[in-house]
Amino acid sequence: MYLFKYILKRLGLMLMTFSIILTMCFVLVKLLPDTPPEQFGKDMEIILKRREMLGYGKPIMVQYMRFLKYAIRGEFGLSEVLYSGSRNVWDVFVEKLPFTVALNIYSIILSIPIGLGLGILAAIYKNKWLDHIISTGVMIFVSIPSFIFGFLIQYLLCFRWGLFEPTMDATQGAFSWTAFVTCIPAILCLSFGTIAGFARYTRAELCEVLTSDYLLLARTKGLTRNQATVRHAMRNAMVPIFPMILGEFISIMSGSLIIEQMFTIPGVGALYVNSVQASPPDYNFFMLLSAFYMLIGLTAGIVIDISYGIIDPRIRMGAR
Amino acid sequence: MSDIYNINKDKLKFATNKDISHDKRLDTKPVGYFEDAFRRFKKNKGSIVAAWIVILLVVYAIVGTWFIPKNYTKAYVKDTELQRYQYLTPKVKFLDGTGVWDGTMIKEITEVQYAQYVAREFETGLNPIQKIVEEYEVKDSLGTKKMLKVKFDTYNAIDCFEKQLSLTEYQAIQQWQEEKGIRVIMPYVNANTSAPTTGSPATVRIVDSNIWYNSDRKGKPIDLNGKPISNLEDYIPAYVTYKTATIKDDKYTVTRLAGDPGIEDPTSPNRWIYAKVTGTTLGNYNVRVNAHNYFIYKYGFEPSFLFGTDVQGYDIFSRLASGARFSLLFAVAISAINLIIGAIYGAIEGYYGGATDLIMERISDILSAIPSMVVTVLFNLHLSGTVGPVISLLFSFILTGWIGMASRVRMQFYRFKNQEYVLAARTLGARDRRIMFKHIFPNSLGTIITGSVLVIPGVIFSETSLTYLGIINLDSPTRASVGAMLNSGKLIMTKFPHVILFPALFIALLMVSFNLFGNGLRDAFNPSLRGAED
Numbered sequence A: 001m002y003l004f005k006y007i008l009k010r011l012g013l014m015l016m017t018f019s020i021i022l023t024m025c026f027v028l029v030k031l032l033p034d035t036p037p038e039q040f041g042k043d044m045e046i047i048l049k050r051r052e053m054l055g056y057g058k059p060i061m062v063q064y065m066r067f068l069k070y071a072i073r074g075e076f077g078l079s080e081v082l083y084s085g086s087r088n089v090w091d092v093f094v095e096k097l098p099f100t101v102a103l104n105i106y107s108i109i110l111s112i113p114i115g116l117g118l119g120i121l122a123a124i125y126k127n128k129w130l131d132h133i134i135s136t137g138v139m140i141f142v143s144i145p146s147f148i149f150g151f152l153i154q155y156l157l158c159f160r161w162g163l164f165e166p167t168m169d170a171t172q173g174a175f176s177w178t179a180f181v182t183c184i185p186a187i188l189c190l191s192f193g194t195i196a197g198f199a200r201y202t203r204a205e206l207c208e209v210l211t212s213d214y215l216l217l218a219r220t221k222g223l224t225r226n227q228a229t230v231r232h233a234m235r236n237a238m239v240p241i242f243p244m245i246l247g248e249f250i251s252i253m254s255g256s257l258i259i260e261q262m263f264t265i266p267g268v269g270a271l272y273v274n275s276v277q278a279s280p281p282d283y284n285f286f287m288l289l290s291a292f293y294m295l296i297g298l299t300a301g302i303v304i305d306i307s308y309g310i311i312d313p314r315i316r317m318g319a320r
Numbered sequence B: 001m002s003d004i005y006n007i008n009k010d011k012l013k014f015a016t017n018k019d020i021s022h023d024k025r026l027d028t029k030p031v032g033y034f035e036d037a038f039r040r041f042k043k044n045k046g047s048i049v050a051a052w053i054v055i056l057l058v059v060y061a062i063v064g065t066w067f068i069p070k071n072y073t074k075a076y077v078k079d080t081e082l083q084r085y086q087y088l089t090p091k092v093k094f095l096d097g098t099g100v101w102d103g104t105m106i107k108e109i110t111e112v113q114y115a116q117y118v119a120r121e122f123e124t125g126l127n128p129i130q131k132i133v134e135e136y137e138v139k140d141s142l143g144t145k146k147m148l149k150v151k152f153d154t155y156n157a158i159d160c161f162e163k164q165l166s167l168t169e170y171q172a173i174q175q176w177q178e179e180k181g182i183r184v185i186m187p188y189v190n191a192n193t194s195a196p197t198t199g200s201p202a203t204v205r206i207v208d209s210n211i212w213y214n215s216d217r218k219g220k221p222i223d224l225n226g227k228p229i230s231n232l233e234d235y236i237p238a239y240v241t242y243k244t245a246t247i248k249d250d251k252y253t254v255t256r257l258a259g260d261p262g263i264e265d266p267t268s269p270n271r272w273i274y275a276k277v278t279g280t281t282l283g284n285y286n287v288r289v290n291a292h293n294y295f296i297y298k299y300g301f302e303p304s305f306l307f308g309t310d311v312q313g314y315d316i317f318s319r320l321a322s323g324a325r326f327s328l329l330f331a332v333a334i335s336a337i338n339l340i341i342g343a344i345y346g347a348i349e350g351y352y353g354g355a356t357d358l359i360m361e362r363i364s365d366i367l368s369a370i371p372s373m374v375v376t377v378l379f380n381l382h383l384s385g386t387v388g389p390v391i392s393l394l395f396s397f398i399l400t401g402w403i404g405m406a407s408r409v410r411m412q413f414y415r416f417k418n419q420e421y422v423l424a425a426r427t428l429g430a431r432d433r434r435i436m437f438k439h440i441f442p443n444s445l446g447t448i449i450t451g452s453v454l455v456i457p458g459v460i461f462s463e464t465s466l467t468y469l470g471i472i473n474l475d476s477p478t479r480a481s482v483g484a485m486l487n488s489g490k491l492i493m494t495k496f497p498h499v500i501l502f503p504a505l506f507i508a509l510l511m512v513s514f515n516l517f518g519n520g521l522r523d524a525f526n527p528s529l530r531g532a533e534d
Helices: A002-031 A044-053 A060-072 A089-124 A129-143 A146-160 A177-182 A184-210 A213-220 A225-251 A257-262 A268-277 A283-311 B033-043 B045-067 B070-076 B080-085 B111-124 B167-180 B291-299 B316-352 B354-369 B372-387 B389-416 B420-427 B432-443 B445-469 B482-491 B498-525
Strands: B104-110 B129-140 B143-153 B161-165 B276-278 B284-289
Touching: A002 A060, A002 A283, A002 B354, A002 B372, A089 A129, A089 A177, A089 A184, A089 A225, A089 A257, A089 A268, A089 A283, A129 A184, A129 B498, A146 A184, A146 A257, A146 B482, A146 B498, A177 A184, A184 A225, A184 A257, A213 A225, A225 A283, A257 A268, A257 B445, A268 A283, A283 B354, A283 B372, B033 B045, B033 B445, B033 B498, B045 B316, B045 B498, B070 B080, B070 B291, B080 B291, B104 B111, B111 B129, B111 B143, B161 B167, B167 B284, B167 B291, B284 B291, B316 B354, B316 B389, B316 B432, B316 B445, B316 B482, B316 B498, B354 B389, B372 B389, B389 B432, B389 B445, B420 B432, B432 B445, B445 B482, B445 B498, B482 B498
Parallel strands: none
Antiparallel strands: B104 B143, B129 B143, B161 B284, B276 B284
16 A cells, blocks of 8 residues: 555656656747648648647747647647658657667666576676676776667678668568567667676676675575575565666666667657658657657656565665 | 952952963964865865866966967868868977977878878978888788888878969969969869870879879879889979970969079970960969968968877867867866865755655755756757757756755764854854855865865766767867767777877876865865874
């Protein structure tokens, strides 16, 4: 019951934060000068007329109410710049989301076992040469931005050795085999940083657990080192690690702006960059995607906090 | 009772001389907080190396622009001719001829191109092809083609081009040429017309100022009958002669190119002309200039760039240094501003606690939930028109950036505010402000400094990503951003990897060393780790 109340409270807070930011964002966008771009084959007067019918030019708060009313039904307006008014923003978004999700799911599936494995190895062989090698690698891969690896992978694997296509083949659908094979370089790029992050975190947590008193007790009562590590240390170390994995899973949808642009993956991140870089910016896309990113970020935070409470009932993040 | 005030001093003596017990003076020097931290920092070899690398990179960012002559860097602003010197490969002068870092690259060229380059060396004395690595044949729809893999000197291969000069400029170049003995002005070739210099048959020449000999439309050397020739000595010069020129007086007064009939007989009708004159009295002088030597004339030094040049012909070494300087300055400024705002905000939160804390925490909660990308874009759209992209980027980094620092300071204040020394200060009548900034704040300084050092690589990373994606455009001829350099280098990564290599290397090195340095600092300032590493 307590947990239920706690979740409800967190959800309420999240909703409040979300609506405040969304309002701010909407108002700021509406304050910008917004002249409709020329659309090929369409009369400017028609465009203006349609905009007027959509409520442009009314007070911002009236427009905002209208925006909310339609947003709930999944209608965010037409893409006026990128698709010249021919596509619904929401449709394009739904079309692009699978690519981002696919890419990131592959990356996470690759990262979790490798990252955790390296972290465990480093913790068990703490201060031995294996640990030093892993820690140095982790340091390098955590620090260097992923797009630097992107250049390296693209140059070496794609151009020099010709192992992979330099760009993704998206014609067969997001979860097809061709798409998978052609986005391997991108998956690698995304994974390096995540693997290093997991490894570092796992090592730190496991090191702390391995020196704790209850592990000593476990050894004293006769468990072997392996038994003690797997049954006692790992489980306790997973308490902070598991929420991290969970958070990672939620934020896979937000994608990576740079990697998607670099390997021409038709995902959400690339869409965001394109909508912002267009002149004038495609504000309908911008609003939708900004709201989407906010929601993802907030949800990830809340899921992490709640999962702490479920895994270890002693912890109540954000409660007093 | 005797008079205790008048005791004779002599009657008093020590119980034993040996019993005098002084407090023992400390033999060791007291070690302060910062001294201790520094001592522990020094034990961490990796962090020391990282710190030196950071210092090195900062020095590079500061002095990197000094080594390139000013009149060259000034040309960044509006000199379109600079683009002729694009994509020169990295070159160190004293490594000339070694094959490593000497301005060469491996290039695949066709047989015809090879003949052109050889002919170019014959005319200008600058050898673009240092060595033939491999010869091979390719089959395509038109038949087999002979290809050559050569070691290619990009500096000697800068194309000749046609330039329009005024008479004074023209004469100035002539004078300079005579003084230095470096030939800039080459005999004029009609690059666009079809007529060969002498005799028939008429052949179509390709539009190329580099081809000075009679050639077919592909640039293959041919004789007057249209037969291909292979012997370099037999090439027939296609220079415009006095006889064929429309306006006769080219006003060329200095040493002529070897082979010119005008050397023996300055009035020979077959003498080559060195400028095509258009217009009347003063006129324009269309001159074919040797771009490599023209560079020396114009900018005052022989082209040789440590990191090569980029697409606009800008020197990457100095350009990267200016980008690095901007990034570092920007990151330090943001870190400092965040430190100030965060410290004040966090101090108030932590010190007063209760309702103040609750409300202020909610505000920072909301701010921190805004995706940084959204903030940046909105600030850029709203402000970059009025205050410029740099300031708007600065604002967007500050808007959410200080929150991390505030929560760090808040934690420290919660930790210290109920300690005895604070109580003592309050008892003595110190005001809140004094307690906060004179008593508590210095105690949490270590963590705060570490925090603001670790902010710097984060800011540089975000700034580079944004400029790389082109969401923020900070570029101008006088200001570079590392991200934009990476982006422009990416487009021609396959052909000229050096353009992207150096910015990428710089960012990678900076990130790793800054993080190592920051982590070392954090460990050194963390009192709970004291003695742990021994």
